[in-house]
Amino acid sequence: MVKVQLPDGTVVEHPDGVRVVDVLRALSPRLADQAVAAKVDGQVVELSTRLTDGQVKLTALKIDDPEGLHVARHSAAHVMAEAICQLWPNTKLVYGPPVDNGFYYDIDLDHSLTPEDFERIEARMAEIVKENRPFVRYEMPRDEAMRKLEAERNEYKIDNALRAEGDTLSFYSTGEPGKSFEDLCRGPHVPSTGRIGAFKVRQVAGAYHHGDATKQMLQRVYGTTWPNKKALQEYLHMMEEAKKRDHRKLGQELGLFTISPLVGTGLILWKPHGATIRHVLEEELRKELIARGYQLVYTPHIGRLDLYRTSGHFPYYRESQYPPLFESERARMLNRLWELAGEAGEQASPAEIELFSDVAAEHEDLRQAGYPKSAPREERQRRIRAWLAVEDGYLLKPMNCPHHIQIYTSEARSYRQLPVKLAEFGQVYRYEKSGEVNGMTRVRGFCQDDAHVFCTPQQLPDEIAECVDLSQFVLKMIGLTDYRVRIGLRDPDSKKYIGSDENWRMAQEALRRSVAAAALNSSEEVGEAAFYGPKIDFVVRDCIGREWQLGTVQVDYNLPERFGLTYIGEDNSEHRPVMVHRTLFGSMERFVGILIEHFAGKFPLWLAPVQVTVCSVSEKSAAYAAEVAAACRTAGLRTELDNSSERIGAKIRSATMMKVPYILVVGEQEMRNGAVNVRTREGQQYGSFRLSDFLAACATEIATHGEKTPAPGGQAPAVEGASVTHAGG
RNA sequence: GCUGCUGUAGCUCAGUGGUAGAGCGCCUCCUUGGUAAGGAGGAGGUCGUGGGUUCAAUCCCCACCAGCAGCUCCA
Numbered sequence: 001m002v003k004v005q006l007p008d009g010t011v012v013e014h015p016d017g018v019r020v021v022d023v024l025r026a027l028s029p030r031l032a033d034q035a036v037a038a039k040v041d042g043q044v045v046e047l048s049t050r051l052t053d054g055q056v057k058l059t060a061l062k063i064d065d066p067e068g069l070h071v072a073r074h075s076a077a078h079v080m081a082e083a084i085c086q087l088w089p090n091t092k093l094v095y096g097p098p099v100d101n102g103f104y105y106d107i108d109l110d111h112s113l114t115p116e117d118f119e120r121i122e123a124r125m126a127e128i129v130k131e132n133r134p135f136v137r138y139e140m141p142r143d144e145a146m147r148k149l150e151a152e153r154n155e156y157k158i159d160n161a162l163r164a165e166g167d168t169l170s171f172y173s174t175g176e177p178g179k180s181f182e183d184l185c186r187g188p189h190v191p192s193t194g195r196i197g198a199f200k201v202r203q204v205a206g207a208y209h210h211g212d213a214t215k216q217m218l219q220r221v222y223g224t225t226w227p228n229k230k231a232l233q234e235y236l237h238m239m240e241e242a243k244k245r246d247h248r249k250l251g252q253e254l255g256l257f258t259i260s261p262l263v264g265t266g267l268i269l270w271k272p273h274g275a276t277i278r279h280v281l282e283e284e285l286r287k288e289l290i291a292r293g294y295q296l297v298y299t300p301h302i303g304r305l306d307l308y309r310t311s312g313h314f315p316y317y318r319e320s321q322y323p324p325l326f327e328s329e330r331a332r333m334l335n336r337l338w339e340l341a342g343e344a345g346e347q348a349s350p351a352e353i354e355l356f357s358d359v360a361a362e363h364e365d366l367r368q369a370g371y372p373k374s375a376p377r378e379e380r381q382r383r384i385r386a387w388l389a390v391e392d393g394y395l396l397k398p399m400n401c402p403h404h405i406q407i408y409t410s411e412a413r414s415y416r417q418l419p420v421k422l423a424e425f426g427q428v429y430r431y432e433k434s435g436e437v438n439g440m441t442r443v444r445g446f447c448q449d450d451a452h453v454f455c456t457p458q459q460l461p462d463e464i465a466e467c468v469d470l471s472q473f474v475l476k477m478i479g480l481t482d483y484r485v486r487i488g489l490r491d492p493d494s495k496k497y498i499g500s501d502e503n504w505r506m507a508q509e510a511l512r513r514s515v516a517a518a519a520l521n522s523s524e525e526v527g528e529a530a531f532y533g534p535k536i537d538f539v540v541r542d543c544i545g546r547e548w549q550l551g552t553v554q555v556d557y558n559l560p561e562r563f564g565l566t567y568i569g570e571d572n573s574e575h576r577p578v579m580v581h582r583t584l585f586g587s588m589e590r591f592v593g594i595l596i597e598h599f600a601g602k603f604p605l606w607l608a609p610v611q612v613t614v615c616s617v618s619e620k621s622a623a624y625a626a627e628v629a630a631a632c633r634t635a636g637l638r639t640e641l642d643n644s645s646e647r648i649g650a651k652i653r654s655a656t657m658m659k660v661p662y663i664l665v666v667g668e669q670e671m672r673n674g675a676v677n678v679r680t681r682e683g684q685q686y687g688s689f690r691l692s693d694f695l696a697a698c699a700t701e702i703a704t705h706g707e708k709t710p711a712p713g714g715q716a717p718a719v720e721g722a723s724v725t726h727a728g729g
Numbered sequence: 730g731c732u733g734c735u736g737u738a739g740c741u742c743a744g745u746g747g748u749a750g751a752g753c754g755c756c757u758c759c760u761u762g763g764u765a766a767g768g769a770g771g772a773g774g775u776c777g778u779g780g781g782u783u784c785a786a787u788c789c790c791c792a793c794c795a796g797c798a799g800c801u802c803c804a
Contacts (some may be wrong), residue, residue, distance in 0.1 A: 002740070023787070104799095112733060112734095113733085115734085135731045203733095203798065204732095204733070204734095204798090204799085205732070205733065205734095205798050205799030205800070205802045206731065206732025206733060206798095206799060206800055207732080207799065207801090208731075208732090208800055208801065211801065212801085213730075213731065213800080213801045213802080214734070216746080217731060217732045217733095217800080218800095219731085219733080219801075220732095220733075222798095222799080248796095248797095252740075253740085259795095259796095261777085261794075261795055261796090265795070300795085311767075312804090317804055318804080320802085320803070320804080341730085355772065399804070400804075430803080431804085432730070432803070433730050433731095433801085433802065433803090434795095435730060435799095435800085435801080435802090436730085436801085436802065436803070437796095440798090442803080508791095516789075530804070532804090559796095610777065615764090615785095616764085617761085617762075617763050617764090618761040618762055619761055622759070622761095645759090645760075645761075645762095646762090646766085646767085647760090647761085647763090647766085647767060648763055648764060649762085649763085649764065649765060649766065649767090650765080650766050650767080651764090651765095652764050652765055653764095653765035653766055654765085654766085656765055657765080663764085665764060667762095667763055667765070668763095669763080677763085677764080678751080679764060683764090685764065695738085714783095
């Protein structure tokens with residue numbers, strides 16, 4: 001006997017071995033028909049699962065339950081795989097899991113699928129759905145299953161099987177086993193192919209097998225499926241809406257920024273309107289930084305290579321840096337010699353030996369030091385370092401910290417001065433790989449709102465807490481209230497970290513305590529620390545549900561060590577300070593890009609590049625409109641004047657499309673009584689106001705950062721992606 | 730960096746083996762209009778770059794560059 005406990009608490013009894021679907025049917029035939037899967041004691045299973053003795057808790061899952069939909073998506077992946085295999089019989093299936101908002105299937109196929117193929121695949125899927133064949137699960141002992149897979153000569157499935165756990169492997173056949181399409185798969189699945197919902201094949205893209213860039217590239221076919229046609233349409237519509245707020249599109253339309261291939265990939269040109277937004281953000285932050293005891297500094301965009309050798313950034317991150325600048329061939333040679341001297345066992349290539357032979361005619365000293373490698377390594381390094389002090393290459397700075405450290409070391413520091421908090425909107429350059437560059441969110445040149453706090457170990461907890469508090473200040477300033485904190489901790493088993501256990505323990509504790517004290521929603525992730533210290537990242541959720549990583553706070557015992565930083569303590573002896581690296585916005589480029597999408601281009605008044613557009617109704621009111629515009633500007637509002645010969649409707653339309661918060665319509669009527677007629681970009685007409693009242697209201701709204709932009713309602717899909725949430729295939 | 734797709738006017742996009750079009754924008758003129766597009770005329774393109782095939786290439790082929798989607802990566 002099986003005692004089945006239903007969600008409402010009632011218990012029904014069935015004979016041992018009863019199928020889930022039979023239990024449901026006994027309750028309600030309709031429920032049995034609607035269910036796509038079920039949950040037994042918290043585990044999602046399919047309807048054909050047999051229940052054996054004891055007591056279980058059972059919940060039916062319909063396709064509109066999240067977990068039911070998940071199962072349906074997994075099944076849809078199988079149906080799509082079957083369709084593809086029918087259309088292209090030499091397809092090798094690899095892996096096909098459900099993901100957020102849909103599913104995908106990785107395939108190995110010589111034919112490159114195109115969007116035209118999608119329709120054929122969908123048509124074939126529709127037939128399979130119509131046939132409504134059952135998903136039949138059958139199991140085999142592992143060795144028998146392996147023989148079967150060997151016979152099918154699909155190395156990917158064999159690989160999947162080798163990775164699977166357990167003594168038996170399960171297969172799913174859509175229809176009678178042996179006579180129908182089948183696939184190695186853990187399941188569970190919907191009862192039959194007719195139950196996968198309203199689907200669409202959406203796109204195809206490359207994906208590495210097991211996500212390993214050294215492995216072969218497969219085709220990943222993405223599809224989506226929803227409980228019904230309406231939900232599918234809503235989803236597709238939402239994707240369109242998300243596209244509309246794409247910062248690249250809005251940046252173009254609103255004249256915020258541009259990218260010129262002639263300037264370079266991933267290098268942002270801030271147009272006046274975009275620059276205004278950035279300027280406002282920077283000013284707001286500067287004011288706060290000064291209030292909190294930060295000191296603002298400026299440092300150059302480049303620095304000597306030796307600076308970055310000392311910091312460890314060069315050549316360690318060479319792959320993601322622009323190539324070094326060398327003033328002379330000798331400087332280039334010195335750098336190469338330094339690299340060779342530093343890396344035991346590295347051999348110079350014949351071409352290099354030739355280069356050195358050629359140039360060595362003019363630089364006999366280098367030849368002596370570098371080739372042949374007669375001198376001991378330490379000696380060679382010492383001599384090269386001495387030359388480098390005279391002649392060296394330069395690097396576009398990948399980070400600001402080495403420069404800030406030089407400011408720290410430029411004077412003797414007393415414990416009385418600490419903490420020293422140096423802040424800079426510092427431009428840095430990182431050579432992102434070509435495929436990574438994307439709009440403003442992933443660029444090769446960007447401005448960090450960077451700061452470095454140099455403090456005593458005792459001050460560290462307070463300083464971290466201060467950084468956390470400042471981060472919250474910034475997020476609040478923008479109105480990004482939905483965020484969490486990720487604490488990146490050291491993986492005790494990994495060797496990649498430097499520094500003493502005691503330092504790590506202290507730093508991690510300080511981070512934890514600060515986050516806890518601020519009562520932040522946080523998660524800890526082991527192995528996510530920087531190699532020199534633990535960190536916390538602020539992850540915000542924008543108004544359509546996407547997550548973005550913004551600021552970060554990192555504790556660093558490493559650079560103070562490498563640069564030999566000191567301060568004189570109370571005991572009149574030298575001590576080593578601790579550094580905290582932190583950014584709040586992250587990068588100005590990325591942050592503004594995120595804001596564009598978050599606000600869908602409708603910036604709140606205080607941030608809007610153009611706050612007011614004054615539109616004259618006719619030429620008769622043009623002079624008055626100019627007066628109004630001038631008054632607005634005097635009051636500090638970023639104002640545009642439209643005295644063109646267009647009709648008022650066209651002027652309003654054009655300002656509305658530029659998403660200007662307030663449109664002031666002024667005609668003869670307003671002129672007579674010194675008024676302005678206020679209209680918003682949302683189309684609301686506030687009517688006539690005295691100009692002074694309007695200006696006062698704007699001043700208040702700006703000062704309070706009043707949220708004038710209602711977030712669009714409804715929930716949008718998370719970023720299109722492939723977070724695998726269920727094993728399958 | 731990898732796989733696939735794309736590259737035509739400032740923007741969004743049609744189009745053809747015989748050197749090109751629309752809408753919006755821009756300029757000029759007319760219009761002086763009261764809350765999301767008034768009318769007319771005009772200017773503007775080496776069809777991403779470089780090779781190749783061809784009598785002839787914007788179109789077909791190759792390479793490169795750039796963009797897009799995804800994968801991988803992000804001190």
